[in-house]
């Protein structure tokens with residue numbers, strides 16, 4: 001299992017990478033625009049690659065097969081070892097994925113997936129990663145854990161190379177549920193990663209221990 005950071009905020013990525021728990025990063029057009037990173041895409045993505053030293057997903061925004069392939073080649077040329085092309089599921093997604101993986105040796109992350117059917121097709125097409133959207137599946141009233149568990153079972157049974165990335169994580173419990181359901185990876189935003197670290201009872205315990213120690217020190221009993 002592994003944790004990726006779902007962000008294009010270089011300052012936050014730099015801070016959290018120092019914790020030693022991040023193996024990769026994911027971005028999408030919305031995240032890039034919200035973080036003010038879309039204008040300097042190449043610079044920002046290159047900085048993220050240097051920080052994370054692992055796979056960094058960059059999503060295609062073109063909508064025809066030829067244009068998607070051209071955009072994918074442009075992104076991949078920035079750092080072929082680390083850049084993973086995020087292909088939104090839909091019309092040309094499987095063809096683009098298959099061409100990138102099998103003909104051009106470019107890794108893909110097929111994204112925006114809400115169902116087992118979609119994830120199965122993407123894995124068969126040769127995707128390195130299949131991204132299942134936990135929060136957005138829940139928004140529709142379905143159970144994302146069932147989608148994750150059935151996708152994982154199929155990947156293992158058929159010995160496919162795809163790894164499941166679960167994104168659209170909204171709460172810290174989503175992380176636990178997604179991993180227990182069979183995700184290989186969860187991609188988590190900086191605010192949720194920080195919440196995962198925090199527990200009120202831990203804070204109280206640490207404060208209690210440190211107060212006892214300070215009191216003894218103030219009484220001159222600790223040298």
Ligand code: E4P
Pocket residue numbers: 006026027028030111131133135136167168169187
């Ligand atoms: C990650 O790969 C996804 O793009 C991201 O987690 C989507 O999150 P959202 O559903 O909160 O937009």
